[in-house]
Amino acid sequence: MGKLIASVSCTLDGVYTGPKGDENNMVSWAMPGIMDSVNDNLGMFQKAGAILMGRVNYEGLASFWPFQEGEFADAMNQTSKYVATRNRELTDVHWGDYGDTISLLSGDLKPCISELKRKIEGNIIVPGSADLVQSLLNAGLVDEFNMIIHPVILGSGNKYIESIAIRNDLRLLSTQLYETSGSMRLCYEVAKQN
Template structure:
């Protein structure tokens, strides 16, 4: 059975977007830490057996990665990808010339994710996709959280773990300090 690993960059106060009114802008606070952690993030995605994302994240990534080249593009384009969506009108998912690597998960999320976890033998990475991660955590599907905390407090914006229904205990399984940016990766196992 596979492991679902939620991966995100967020501020010290748990914001994963830009501030309120500019939610799509992470550049001002996240880029120093993202650049600092690129090698580790790339290694995580290169080892992934699948990528699971929500519809909004998919829409952004699908317009960028299929048209890039290099190690990151290979990791994103060649790895099997799954899009979880509650949008009943969305009938298919596209990924440029890599259409054989993307599938749409529609219907009951819990049933579809349980089946996916049985089918995939290794790690399933969920990049960003806060609403999806919240649903997966509430349903008991998240096995690990890999979170890069950036040394900034925004005070407003969307919080990554905003709608959690119950307590989840975590066990710290790894840390990494990125000295140039001052960001820190905290890697937790979700205690079941």
């Protein structure tokens, strides 16, 4: 059975995008930490059984990774990918020359993702995709968070976790300091509700 891991880079104040008005620009704050943690992130994606993403993240990643080369591109392109969306206009998904590695999930989120977790061996990584992660957390489907906190306070931009229905307790699994950037990886297990 697959374990669903939400993975994100965010600022100390929880922003995972660029600042308000420049939301697509994470480069201004995230790049030092991303470069510092690239080998660990590569390892995470190389070991993944699948990648799950929302529509917006899918559109961004699908326009980039299929046209890249190297180890990270291989991990992103060759791993099975799934897109979960509420947008009914999205009826087909593509991933460059790797079309056999991507599928569109349709139907109710909870049974659909529960079935995916039963089907996948290994970790299911959810990179970014804040709206999807919030829905998954509200449905009790997130098993772990793998977050890189960057030493920046933006004060504006989109927060990674905003709309959570109930309290979720977390148990710290590990920490890792990236000394060059001052970023910190925090891995938490989501305590299951009774």
